[in-house]
Amino acid sequence: MVKEEQGGGHDEVTMAVTTTTVAPALPTQEHRLPLSNLDLLLPPLDVSVFFCYHHPAPSAAALKEALAKALVPYYPLAGEVVANGDGEPELLCRGRGVDFTEASAAAGEEMRELRIGMVDERVEKLVPAKKAASVMSVQVTKFKCGGAVVGCNFDHRVCDAYSFNMFLVAWAAAARGCSPAPAPSFDRSFLAPSIPAPPSPDALADKLFVPVSCVLAPPAATEAASAAANRIFRVTAADVAALQASAGPGRTKLEAFTAHLWQLHARAAPPPRQRRSCCMGVVVDGRGRLFPDGAMRAYFGNVLTIPYGVMGSEELRGMSLADVADDVHRWVVEAATGEHFRGLVDWVEARRPKPAAARAYLGGTGGGDAAACIVSSGMGFPVGEADFGTGLPAFASYHFPWPAGAGYVMPMPSARGDGDWVVYVHVSPELAKAMEEEPTVFRALESSYVFG
Structure with missing residues (x-):
């Protein structure tokens, strides 16, 4: 667990930051998952997404519990990007987990005060940074009003927006206790080259x-x-x-x-x-x-x-x-x-x-x-x-x-x-x-x- 204090500047949004790691609810058999030829066209870029919730917002505890469940079928998101013998990126799947940061907005900060349209002012602090080798990270920022912002960051080499959308739906369904969505497919034969x-x-x-x-x-x-x-x-x-x-x-x-x-x-x-x-x-x-x-x-x-x-x-x-x-x-x-x-x-x-x-x-x-x-x-x-x-x-x-x-x-x-x-x-x-x-x-x- 890592604890960090932020604050002091007039443009600071968060303080009392705590980071833990959420692993899949079931163990992952260690293996390497190659990236497809179309994955290899992507440079090492991180993409973020964020959701703003009014009071009552989902709690960090509920989000972490659901995340652990969703990471069972979506285990590559809990993996690490490593190099293979040719220097190409591939996934090491061993259930490392997802870094999960809990943050509280600065004293008196109301969610409605965020000028979200001016992204550079505030949003940068509401989405998490991601460690270089990890695939995904999450941050939940709570506000005085009881609202919260849930931000995620993922490695574009591992998945596109379509894929990450599937994961988001499965994560939300797990939080609601709904039946799991159809499992994702990692079958690289779909994109196998001609022989x-x-x-x-x-x-x-x-x-x-x-x-x-x-x-x-x-x-x-x-x-x-x-x-x-x-x-x-x-x-x-x-x-x-x-x-x-x-x-x-x-x-x-x-x-x-x-x-x-x-x-x-x-x-x-x-x-x-x-x-x-x-x-x-x-x-x-x-x-x-x-x-x-x-x-x-x-x-x-x-x-x-x-x-x-x-x-x-x-x-x-x-x-x-x-x-x-x-x-x-x-x-x-x-x-x-x-x-x-x-x-x-x-x-x-x-x-x-x-x-x-x-x-x-x-x-x-x-x-x-x-x-x-x-x-x-x-x-x-x-x-x-x-x-x-x-x-x-x-x-x-x-x-x-x-x-x-x-x-x-x-x-x-x-x-x-x-x-x-x-x-x-x-x-x-x-x-x-x-x-x-x-x-x-x-x-x-x-x-x-x-x-x-």
Whole structure:
């Protein structure tokens, strides 16, 4: 057990911090679980998620008890990331456990005083840090009003948002004493490479990914990442519908949103110079593409690709939303096939153990000349199932301040269940300012909207 005191500064949120380790309720037979070829496309990035609960909030004791139960089927989350003989990451599963931090808000601190939309002010202190080798950590912060914030942090190399959502649902069900959800699958044969390998390389995989050894990162990438602004906006259901209508028939809400963001990005060209082009990427899940019959529905791991488009800023500014949405649709559909995902698995296999990266992070094939931004849909976020026995959260969001030069934007459903979206953004200060100043779509996240 580790105890730590925090406080003294006017911006401090927590004090009286205690950290323990929660192990699976049943012992785990020690073994090593390889990461899949698609897991290996992910760099060592940590992703956070947090839930805000009114009084009565779930207690730390109840959360820990349920966590121990949920970690039995989801045992990789209690493991450690280690290197194999080739230097690639893999999971050592021996039931190490999950670090669980209990914290109390500073004296007199009310949860409704948190300006959650201004992420950099407070949210950073409500999600836990994670030890380098561990897979997951949890923090519960109690407030004077009886409310609490439950924050989690997980290693993206081990699972994607879809997988972690499955775990969150199972954890909440365990807290409520409900029947366990179907067990997750760690069957790597779903993503096994072809034997023998195809005679010709996958052209689309070559377009979307590149070996890290071939990347010459622009010097400004680290500076752009450190200077990025983190915000949470809301988009009303009416604005979502209006965007989709403007994007034209047959276009999804996410395609319309991405097209709007792409044009906004073109009007807010970030430093170090007024870039002449903008790269927009979209994260695509491949479970249903590889197995339309739903065989991968319970698969735990990464099954992602990131198609992208690059277009001149002036051209983007002069196009209609419908024309931009058509372009987004074209390159998203091109990658959303089982053939592409099977080809991507083989593409990684042919280059192992050399790591690779998505070109969308780097501005496309131009090697970083274009200003880049990635959209990842969080519409499967299980905010309506995150009841740990005391009721649904008043608010919930992902938090992903990644150390890359590209922007990152993730829309997800509002906890109100009214069709509104909550949009987490990690973007250049210029793009954040453009979002704040535009007259439609991106609206400030007021405390009254979050806490009533």
